[in-house]
Amino acid sequence: MLDLSYETPKPKVIAGAKHDWELVIGLEVHAQVASKAKLFSGASTKFGAEPNSNVAFVDAAMPGMLPVINEFCVEQAVRTGLGLKAQINLKSAFDRKNYFYPDLPQGYQISQLYHPIVGEGEVLVDMEPGIARLVRIERIHIEQDAGKSIHDMDPNMSFVDLNRTGVALMEIVSRPDIRGPEEAAAYVTKLRQILRYLGTCDGNMQNGNLRADVNVSICLPGQYEKYQETGDFSHLGTRCEIKNMNSMRFIQAAIDYEARRQIAIVEAGGTVDQETRLYDPDKGETRSMRSKEEAHDYRYFPDPDLLPLEIEQAWVDEIAASLPELPDAKKARFVTEFGLSEYDASVLTADTANASYFEEVANGTDGKLAANWVINELFGRLKKEDHSIEDSPVSPAQLAGIIKLIQKGDISGKIAKDLFEIVYTEGGDPARIVEDRGMKQVTDTGAIEAAVDEIIAANPAQVEKAKANPKLAGWFVGQVMKATGGKANPKAVNEIVAAKLGQ
Amino acid sequence: MSDLTKLTVADARDALRTGDVTSVELTEACLTAIDGADALGAFVHKTPEIALEQAGAADARIKAGDAPDMCGIPMGIKDLFCTNGVASQAASRILEGFKPEYESTVTSQLFDAGAVMLGKLNMDEFAMGSSNETSCYGNAVNPWRRGNDDTLLTPGGSSGGSASAVAADLCLAATGTDTGGSIRQPAAFTGIVGIKPTYGRCSRWGVVAFASSLDQAGPMAKTVRDAAIVLRTMAGHDPKDSTSADLAVPDFEAMLTGDIRGKKIGIPAEYRMEGTPAEIEKLWADGANMLRDAGAEIVDISLPHAKYALPAYYVIAPAEASSNLARYDGVRYGHRAKLAQGDGITEMYEKTRAEGFGHEVQRRVMVGTYVLSAGFYDAYYNRARKVRTLIKKDFEDAFAAGIDAILTPATPSAAFGLGEMTEADPVQMYLNDVFTVTVNLAGLPGISVPAGIDKQGLPLGLQLIGRPWEEGDLLNTAYALENAAGFVEKPSKWW
Numbered sequence: 001m002l003d004l005s006y007e008t009p010k011p012k013v014i015a016g017a018k019h020d021w022e023l024v025i026g027l028e029v030h031a032q033v034a035s036k037a038k039l040f041s042g043a044s045t046k047f048g049a050e051p052n053s054n055v056a057f058v059d060a061a062m063p064g065m066l067p068v069i070n071e072f073c074v075e076q077a078v079r080t081g082l083g084l085k086a087q088i089n090l091k092s093a094f095d096r097k098n099y100f101y102p103d104l105p106q107g108y109q110i111s112q113l114y115h116p117i118v119g120e121g122e123v124l125v126d127m128e129p130g131i132a133r134l135v136r137i138e139r140i141h142i143e144q145d146a147g148k149s150i151h152d153m154d155p156n157m158s159f160v161d162l163n164r165t166g167v168a169l170m171e172i173v174s175r176p177d178i179r180g181p182e183e184a185a186a187y188v189t190k191l192r193q194i195l196r197y198l199g200t201c202d203g204n205m206q207n208g209n210l211r212a213d214v215n216v217s218i219c220l221p222g223q224y225e226k227y228q229e230t231g232d233f234s235h236l237g238t239r240c241e242i243k244n245m246n247s248m249r250f251i252q253a254a255i256d257y258e259a260r261r262q263i264a265i266v267e268a269g270g271t272v273d274q275e276t277r278l279y280d281p282d283k284g285e286t287r288s289m290r291s292k293e294e295a296h297d298y299r300y301f302p303d304p305d306l307l308p309l310e311i312e313q314a315w316v317d318e319i320a321a322s323l324p325e326l327p328d329a330k331k332a333r334f335v336t337e338f339g340l341s342e343y344d345a346s347v348l349t350a351d352t353a354n355a356s357y358f359e360e361v362a363n364g365t366d367g368k369l370a371a372n373w374v375i376n377e378l379f380g381r382l383k384k385e386d387h388s389i390e391d392s393p394v395s396p397a398q399l400a401g402i403i404k405l406i407q408k409g410d411i412s413g414k415i416a417k418d419l420f421e422i423v424y425t426e427g428g429d430p431a432r433i434v435e436d437r438g439m440k441q442v443t444d445t446g447a448i449e450a451a452v453d454e455i456i457a458a459n460p461a462q463v464e465k466a467k468a469n470p471k472l473a474g475w476f477v478g479q480v481m482k483a484t485g486g487k488a489n490p491k492a493v494n495e496i497v498a499a500k501l502g503q
Numbered sequence: 504m505s506d507l508t509k510l511t512v513a514d515a516r517d518a519l520r521t522g523d524v525t526s527v528e529l530t531e532a533c534l535t536a537i538d539g540a541d542a543l544g545a546f547v548h549k550t551p552e553i554a555l556e557q558a559g560a561a562d563a564r565i566k567a568g569d570a571p572d573m574c575g576i577p578m579g580i581k582d583l584f585c586t587n588g589v590a591s592q593a594a595s596r597i598l599e600g601f602k603p604e605y606e607s608t609v610t611s612q613l614f615d616a617g618a619v620m621l622g623k624l625n626m627d628e629f630a631m632g633s634s635n636e637t638s639c640y641g642n643a644v645n646p647w648r649r650g651n652d653d654t655l656l657t658p659g660g661s662s663g664g665s666a667s668a669v670a671a672d673l674c675l676a677a678t679g680t681d682t683g684g685s686i687r688q689p690a691a692f693t694g695i696v697g698i699k700p701t702y703g704r705c706s707r708w709g710v711v712a713f714a715s716s717l718d719q720a721g722p723m724a725k726t727v728r729d730a731a732i733v734l735r736t737m738a739g740h741d742p743k744d745s746t747s748a749d750l751a752v753p754d755f756e757a758m759l760t761g762d763i764r765g766k767k768i769g770i771p772a773e774y775r776m777e778g779t780p781a782e783i784e785k786l787w788a789d790g791a792n793m794l795r796d797a798g799a800e801i802v803d804i805s806l807p808h809a810k811y812a813l814p815a816y817y818v819i820a821p822a823e824a825s826s827n828l829a830r831y832d833g834v835r836y837g838h839r840a841k842l843a844q845g846d847g848i849t850e851m852y853e854k855t856r857a858e859g860f861g862h863e864v865q866r867r868v869m870v871g872t873y874v875l876s877a878g879f880y881d882a883y884y885n886r887a888r889k890v891r892t893l894i895k896k897d898f899e900d901a902f903a904a905g906i907d908a909i910l911t912p913a914t915p916s917a918a919f920g921l922g923e924m925t926e927a928d929p930v931q932m933y934l935n936d937v938f939t940v941t942v943n944l945a946g947l948p949g950i951s952v953p954a955g956i957d958k959q960g961l962p963l964g965l966q967l968i969g970r971p972w973e974e975g976d977l978l979n980t981a982y983a984l985e986n987a988a989g990f991v992e993k994p995s996k997w998w
Contacts, residue, residue, distance in 0.1 A: 057605060061830040063598065064585045064607060064709040066744050096826050098875070100852055107829020158848070160834070299875035301884060304716035304823050306745050 004332050004342060006124075006132040011224070012180025016263040021218045023259050024227075024236050025184050026176035029191055030169045031201040032145065032209040033076045039144050039168035040067030040110065047207050051161040059166040061105035066305050069094075073168040074309065076200040077117050077142045078319050080170055083198045083326055084137050086121025088316050092141075093308040098299045102160045103147035111171075112141035113300045117309065123174070123194065124328055125187045129342035135187055136175040145169050164208075170201070176215065176236070179224070181252040181259075188212055188248060193327050197352055205246045212251060215239045216258045218266065237262065238272040242279050242286055254279035258286050330355055338367025347375055353389045354379075360396030365403040373403055377420055398423050401430035410434060411441050412490055441489045445496065448480065448488050452496050455479045466501050473497050507532040508672040512576050512729040513756075515675055519565050519575045526565070526575030529675075530558035530619050533577040536673045537621060542998040544643045545658075545668040547582060548590045548623040561617040572756075573736045574617025579668045579677040582623045583630055583661075584610050584720075585709040589620075593711040594638040595628045597859025598837040607709025608741045609678060609720045616736045621674050625664025628861045629828065630685055630713040633935035635663025636925060637863040645693055645918050646671035646994040649959040653997070656918040656961070659689030659935075665723045666693040670994060676724040676733045680710060682717045683816055684914075684939025687951035690723055691913035691964025694953040694992060696730045696985070697723045698978070701971045702946035703748035705734075706741030712827040714820040715746075717943040727952065727982040731755035734974065750972060758975035763983045764798030769906040773809040774938060776915070783912045783963065786955045790910055790965040793954075793987035794980070804906060806897040809941055811890045816940040817933055818874050818887035824864075825871025831859060866929065895945040902970050908980045911938050913951040913964035938966055948974045950981045954988040962992065 011022045038045055041056035058065040081088050093115040096108040118140035125133045147165035151158045172191065178184050192203035192210055203210050217237035219227075227235040242258060245251045257279075262272045276295070277286040325333070327349050334345035334355075348358045348371060357378075362370035378399065382392055402419055405411045411419060411434055419439060423430055434440050455476055456463055466472040476497045481488055507529050510518065518524040534551050554577065561575035585591045585603040592598040606614070614620065625643035627635050634657040635643040643663040645656040647670070658667040662679035666689030669677050679686040681699035690697030698721045705720040712718060722733035735755050741747040770791055775784075791801050833839035833855030840854030860868065874883035901909065915937055924932050942949035948971070951964040965984065969977030 060835055062603065062605070062836070063591070063593070063601070063711045063830070064603075064707075066708050068743060068745055098826050098829060100829065100832065102832070102834045102848060105830060105835060107832065108826050297877045299826070299872065299877075299880075301822060301826070301875055301880075304714070304746075305712075 003328060004335060006130055009127045009131050009133055009179070009183065012182070013221070014259055014263060016267050018267050020221055021259070021263050022221055022224055023180055023255065024176045024217045024219055024224060024239075025178035025180070025255060026215040026239075027174045027178065027184060027187060028213040028215075029172045029174075029188060030145075030211045030213075031080075031172060031195055031203070033073045033142070033168035033170055034200055034202050035070060035073050035076065035168055037070055037072070038166040039070055039073050039142065041166055043166065045167050049163055051159075051163060054163040055165065059105065059162055061107070067110060067303075069306065069309065070168065073142060074117070074311065075319060076168075077140060077170050078311065078316055079198050079323065080172070080195065080200045081118030081121060081140055082316070082320050082323055083194050083200075084118075084121035084123060084140070084172075086137055086140065087119035088311075089115065089117055089119055090313060090316070091115065091308055091310050092117040094303040094306045095300045096303045099296050101146065101149070102158065103149045103162070103165065105147070105162065105165060109144050109146065110303055110306070111143035114302070115308070116141035123187060123190055125178075125183060125190045126346060127183065127186055129346070133177065133179070133183055133187075135177045138173045138175050140170050140172045143169050143171055176217075181255040184214060184255055185248040185252050188251060190327070193350065197324055197326055205248075208246055210246070212245045214242045214245060214251060214255060216242065216255055216262070217272070218259055218262045237266070238274050240272065240274065240286070241276050243276055243289060245279060250279055250281050253281070253284060254286055257284060261286065324352070334358075338362055338371065340367060340371050344371045344375060357389050357392070357396050361400045361403065365400050366407060369403050369406070370400070373399060377417065381420075381424060393427065394420070394424050398430055405430060405434060409441060409489060411439060412486065414486055415439050415441065439487065441487050445492055448484070448492050448496050451480050451483050451488065452476065452493070452500050455483065456500055463501065470501075473501055476501070508536045508675075510675060511725050512573075512675050512732050513726070515576055516572055516732070520570055526558035526561040526577070526619060527555065529575065530554050530577045530621070533621050533674050536671075540671055540673055540998050542644065543646060543667050543671055543673070544625055544641055545664040545671065545673060546579065546622040547594070547625045547640045547664065550589055550620055550622045553589070554619050554621050557614065557617075557619040561619060564617055571616040571736070572732050573613055575619065576617075576675050577619040577621050578613065579621050579624045579665060579674040580610055581662055581665050581678050581680060582626050583680050583711045584678060585711065586610055586620065586623065590623065591711070592639070593629050594626045594640055595831075595859065595861070595864065596639040596838055597831045597856070599859075601837050603709070605709060608706035608743065609710065609737045612739065613678070613736055618736070624662075624668055624677055627661035627663065627685075628864050629711065629824070630661040630680055630682055630718075631824070631863050631867055632660040633684070633688060633932050634919070634921070634924060635660040635689075636921065637861050638663075639861065642921055643667045644921065646996075646998065647693060647918060647961055648994070648997065649961060652959075654920045657692065657921050659692035659914075659918065661685040662689045662697070662723060666690055666695060666697070669693070669695045669723050669725060671996075671998070676722055676729055678720060678737065679723045680718060680720050681939075681943065682713045682820060683943050684936040686721050686723060687939050687949055687964070687966055688914050688935055690951040691953070691962070691966075692918035694962030694964075694990065694994070695723055695725055696727050696950065696952055696981070697721065698730050698734060698950040698974065699942065699948060700734060700738060700974050701748070701948045702943075703746050704738045704948070704972070704974065706739070706744040706747045708741055708743040714823040715827060716823060717820055719943070727950075727978055727985045728756060728759055730950070731759060731978045748972070753975050755975045755978050758979050759982045760979060761983050761986055762798075763794065763980050766799040766907040766980060767802050767905050768794050768799045768980070769802050769804035769901055769909040771804050771806045771809065771909060771911060773806050774911045776937070779912070779915055782957045783915065786963050786965060787910070787912050790954050790984060790988070793984060794910065797983045797987055799980075799983075802906060804901050804904075804909070806894070806901065806941070808890060808893040808897050812894055812941040812944055813933065813937055815887040815890040815894070816936065816944060817870070818883050819891065819944070821867040821871030822875050822884050823871070825868045825875065828860070828864070828868055831856065833859070863929070891944045894941055898941075898945045898947060898968075907970070908977060909968040911966045911968065913938060913966040917957045917959065917961035917963055942968050947971055948977050950977055952981045952984050952988070953990040954984065955990070956992055962990070
């Protein structure tokens with residue numbers, strides 16, 4: 001595997017009234033494990049079910065009920081850790097995080113505070129070709145999700161839906177290595193891409209299957225480097241945590257707002273309070289949810305209902321051996337193996353379906369040509385009809401067929417577009433269509449020569465002009481193409497026209 | 504057959520198999536005895552319809568030749584066990600009206616084997632107490648009295664109803680649970696046998712949790728043999744309880760040979776405590792002599808960290824309880840306080856829990872919350888866990904040195920009067936557990952065997968502590984002690 005070289009992006013700088021300020025950002029991403037059953041019960045995790053229909057006795061915290069770990073969820077966490085090049089802890093343990101809330105029936109969330117299953121890893125966050133930020137992952141732990149409280153259905157009552165209660169989450173905690181709102185969104189995007197490659201989380205942010213808590217602080221230029229050298233957080237500003245963001249756009253807007261809010265406070269001589277805040281997308285602002293003083297004392301302690309989680313290296317190795325090629329490696333390979341630009345390689349590796357479609361087309365044809373066709377023609381056409389690659393009417397084999405006809409010189413690029421449209425709307429074997437409908441490019445120089453002679457004979461005035469100004473030869477080429485219904489090989493036409501005009 | 508309720512499980516089993524008695528007859532006899540024993544406050548939910556139906560089914564099974572040991576045996580079930588469709592309240596007001604839609608693994612195993620449920624038994628609220636006085640149903644009463652003194656005595660706790668019911672022959676055996684001594688102390692107070700098996704031997708699934716790392720279910724019975732029979736059916740691996748051990752359950756009864764020749768019995772120096780009544784000291788010495796006479800070797804041993812066990816226990820158990828009891832919030836089941844206009848979720852929690860939990864439970868929830876709080880966690884909870892590790896190691900060292908079982912008193916006194924301790928410092932009450940909590944902290948099996956009668960005519964028990972997973976061996980040592988002690992006294996009926 002080989003990596004592409006990159007440079008580190010410049011941190012975002014916000015000009016305050018007095019100084020320039022830099023941002024320091026760390027994220028806690030909650031990714032729902034793509035599992036059909038919950039973390040400690042057999043209840044379904046299907047989205048959109050009737051309220052309180054996916055609830056086992058243990059999810060509702062009925063007396064005497066006990067959690068039993070879902071091995072599949074553990075496997076997904078290990079897989080995710082391996083995908084983030086992280087250390088896998090063969091021994092981890094579950095702790096209880098205690099707090100009261102109606103959508104938390106047990107009165108505690110089972111999580112992993114002291115001994116997470118995954119240790120340090122990394123994510124390479126691509127900003128643009130050749131520019132990327134390496135974000136360190138501090139840890140990943142598995143924990144239960146809470147249910148949903150609904151307060152606006154009745155003036156006097158609140159409603160609780162426990163369907164989500166106990167669903168498995170992976171909390172992926174980054175170091176404060178992210179230096180701007182765009183980087184934060186790019187980090188989440190990259191993380192989601194990796195999770196989808198691994199198949200461990202579907203990354204659907206709308207359904208809340210991927211959410212982020214964002215920690216934001218500000219510092220003067222130069223301070224971050226001091227922090228990096230010493231690891232001493234006192235070089236950085238006081239951080240605020242913005243909870244539960246489920247859109248890339250909101251993440252950026254909230255960070256930008258929050259940074260400016262903190263700058264205004266500090267420049268006015270105040271201090272930033274460490275607190276938990278919520279982003280209000282309607283007003284475009286963050287507001288305080290609870291201050292440090294109001295912060296819960298979660299009274300974490302080891303869950304006595306669960307034994308420490310011990311896994312074997314052989315099992316981890318087995319999972320490692322089953323990992324797919326991940327985005328960075330695939331992108332690098334596309335650049336080197338198919339000669340693509342880094343940009344095109346990024347587009348094609350954005351998700352595995354696109355990438356494997358492209359590879360099927362590119363194998364046996366030409367990489368660059370295939371990339372052009374997939375990105376420009378196919379993606380453009382699919383987007384127009386809001387189709388995903390999975391339900392593309394043109395199969396990779398069909399698109400490869402079209403490209404092969406171009407490569408053989410059987411059709412021109414222009415005809416190929418017509419052919420693509422026919423295949424897209426009507427289906428069929430491209431070679432057969434070309435044959436049946438007489439779309440084959442004329443490469444018979446005799447026929448082209450005859451057509452050129454005819455045009456020259458019919459347009460003596462143009463011939464004179466063209467002889468004086470060779471640029472006008474294009475007009476003859478166009479006329480020949482028109483006369484041959486676009487089927488003439490453009491290269492041959494160009495050569496013959498030039499020769500006949502004595503150029 | 505006269506006075507069927509006085510039968511042991513073993514005798515009843517044999518009589519059922521020979522057809523000398525039917526389960527319906529046994530059950531009816533018990534139901535009559537229960538109805539005549541309301542003064543004992545042992546049964547808090549009677550289930551005669553279920554009992555007679557189960558008894559009828561058991562008789563049919565016996566007739567068909569399919570009769571496991573427990574088939575047709577009428578039992579009482581501690582209220583801490585969730586029983587399908589039957590009130591299961593853990594003797595707490597907060598679980599008022601709660602009828603589970605599931606059956607605990609332990610009771611399922613008993614009923615699958617044909618055991619008959621007579622009803623639910625009284626206990627301390629959430630198993631927190633040593634006298635059965637914290638029950639929302641009112642206290643259970645010990646069938647024993649001090650000679651002619653009619654002072655009502657505690658049957659002990661938390662499994663007080665189970666102890667009282669078995670001692671008064673209201674049922675042939677009962678289930679109990681033991682977090683710090685809740686099977687062994689009441690067994691000692693009522694002259695019966697109670698065993699707390701190794702942690703992980705019986706499934707905790709469906710048993711209302713007090714302190715998850717300490718809770719274990721076990722049988723309370725009239726004899727060691729009965730305890731062996733009932734335990735075999737209660738025990739076994741349960742995939743629904745992650746802390747349940749995946750180990751085969753031996754035929755404990757078959758291991759009761761009474762032969763303990765060559766066994767090494769440890770007498771821990773640290774269990775000799777100041778203030779222990781002379782009668783208890785004497786009982787302990789007598790017990791050691793009986794085992795020696797039976798061929799065992801008596802060895803003085805040291806369990807140096809034993810003195811820290813009680814404080815460690817009273818940090819760890821409340822800590823776990825404070826979290827385990829958080830689910831009783833009035834949202835989904837059980838009691839919910841009536842709310843005033845304008846009350847929100849916080850008021851609902853506060854009022855519900857203030858009304859639903861008794862004082863002792865509230866005390867332990869608060870202690871537990873305190874020891875887990877930021878700033879106190881290391882000083883209390885973490886230190887207690889370290890102590891626990893040391894206590895466990897003390898036992899491991901003793902066993903590694905060849906000790907087969909450890910003999911101690913079961914309790915620091917005989918049964919005391921109801922109300923006598925309620926005004927005292929709660930720590931006085933906690934001292935009841937001084938001999939028993941170490942066993943829970945170390946996860947070991949422990950059994951209480953009646954071994955004598957004090958001057959006032961009350962039963963006294965001795966405790967034997969065994970190696971992990973060797974309940975069979977422990978029961979056999981207890982069997983030898985039982986034979987030697989020859990304890991046959993019964994409380995005279997006054998209720």
